Amino acid sequence: MSKRGKILILVSPSGGGKSTMTKRLLKDFDKLKFSVSATTRSPRKGEKDGVHYHYLSKETFKQKIENDEFLEWEEFYNGTMYGTLRSVVENELNKGYFILLDIDVLGAKNVKKLYGDEALALFIKPPSLEVLKDRLIARGTETEETLQTRIERAEKEMKYASDFDEVIINDDLETAYNRIKETVSTFINS
Numbered sequence: 001m002s003k004r005g006k007i008l009i010l011v012s013p014s015g016g017g018k019s020t021m022t023k024r025l026l027k028d029f030d031k032l033k034f035s036v037s038a039t040t041r042s043p044r045k046g047e048k049d050g051v052h053y054h055y056l057s058k059e060t061f062k063q064k065i066e067n068d069e070f071l072e073w074e075e076f077y078n079g080t081m082y083g084t085l086r087s088v089v090e091n092e093l094n095k096g097y098f099i100l101l102d103i104d105v106l107g108a109k110n111v112k113k114l115y116g117d118e119a120l121a122l123f124i125k126p127p128s129l130e131v132l133k134d135r136l137i138a139r140g141t142e143t144e145e146t147l148q149t150r151i152e153r154a155e156k157e158m159k160y161a162s163d164f165d166e167v168i169i170n171d172d173l174e175t176a177y178n179r180i181k182e183t184v185s186t187f188i189n190s
Contacts, residue, residue: 003096004093004094004096005031005092005093005094005095005096005097005098005099006093006098006099006115006118006119006120006187006188007089007093007098007099007101007111007115007118007119007120008025008032008098008099008100008101008119008120008122008184008187009100009101009103009108009111009112009119009120009121009122010022010025010100010101010102010122010124010180011103011104011105011108011121011122011123011124011157011164012123012124012125012126012170013125013126013132013150013153013154013157013158014136014150014153014154015126015132015135015136015139015150015154016124016125016126016132016154016170017124017126017170017173017176018102018124019102020173020177021124021170021176021177021180022034022100022102024177024181025100025180025181025184026100028181029098029184029185029188031096031097031098031188032097032098032099032100032184032188033092033097033098033099033100034099034100034102035084035088035089035092035099035100035101035102036050036051036052036053036054036088037053037054037082037083037084037085037103038053038054038055038056038061038064038070038073038082038083038084038085039053039054039055039056039080039081039082039083040055040056040057040058040061040079040080040081040082041053041055041080042055043055054085054088058081061073061081061083064083064085065083068086069085069086069087070083070084070085070086071083071084071085071086071089071107071110071111071114072084072103072106072107072108072110072111073107074104074106074107084101084103084107084111089101098187098188104157105156105157105160108121108164109121109160109163112164112165120165120166120183120184120187121164121165121166122164122165122166122167122168122180122183123160123161123164123166123167123168124168124170124176124180125158125161125167125168125169125170126154126169126170126171127169127170127171129151129154129155129158131171132151132154133147133151136150136151166183168180168183
């Protein structure tokens with residue numbers, strides 16, 4: 001049987017570079033596996049249950065909350081719920097995989113509290129809120145309202161950065177990625 005895996009948590013405000021870093025890490029580390037979250041939202045075209053998300057009804061999701069089956073969960077302003085199923089993570093850890101969680105600040109703090117040194121929590125921070133706003137505008141996917149919501153949320157999230165194991169400032173993508181890759185490599189091999 002292989003050695004039990006550990007958890008890698010990446011947190012960043014929207015537009016901070018987390019998705020790019022996640023894709024590159026998954027390509028560079030064979031032992032790393034992305035955690036598929038559960039959600040109450042409906043699948044989008046082309047999405048498959050168990051691959052993109054575990055799609056649950058609101059009733060089922062709430063029952064799983066009551067049964068303490070989530071490591072972390074969140075309900076967004078539109079009523080959609082997202083969470084990390086404990087059983088999914090534990091199953092992969094027991095197979096020796098390192099699980100990559102892409103979750104929010106409070107969820108990350110909860111998982112870190114549960115797993116201690118068996119979890120590495122990295123906060124990817126934009127160089128400034130102005131740079132973050134420019135990145136979000138450049139995406140071309142935000143309305144003025146969603147842009148403002150994301151910036152306000154980012155401001156709140158960045159106040160928690162010092163609570164993480166390491167803060168990586170993403171002012172240059174390659175430099176930031178190399179720092180993350182080095183940190184993850186040390187963690188996986190320790």
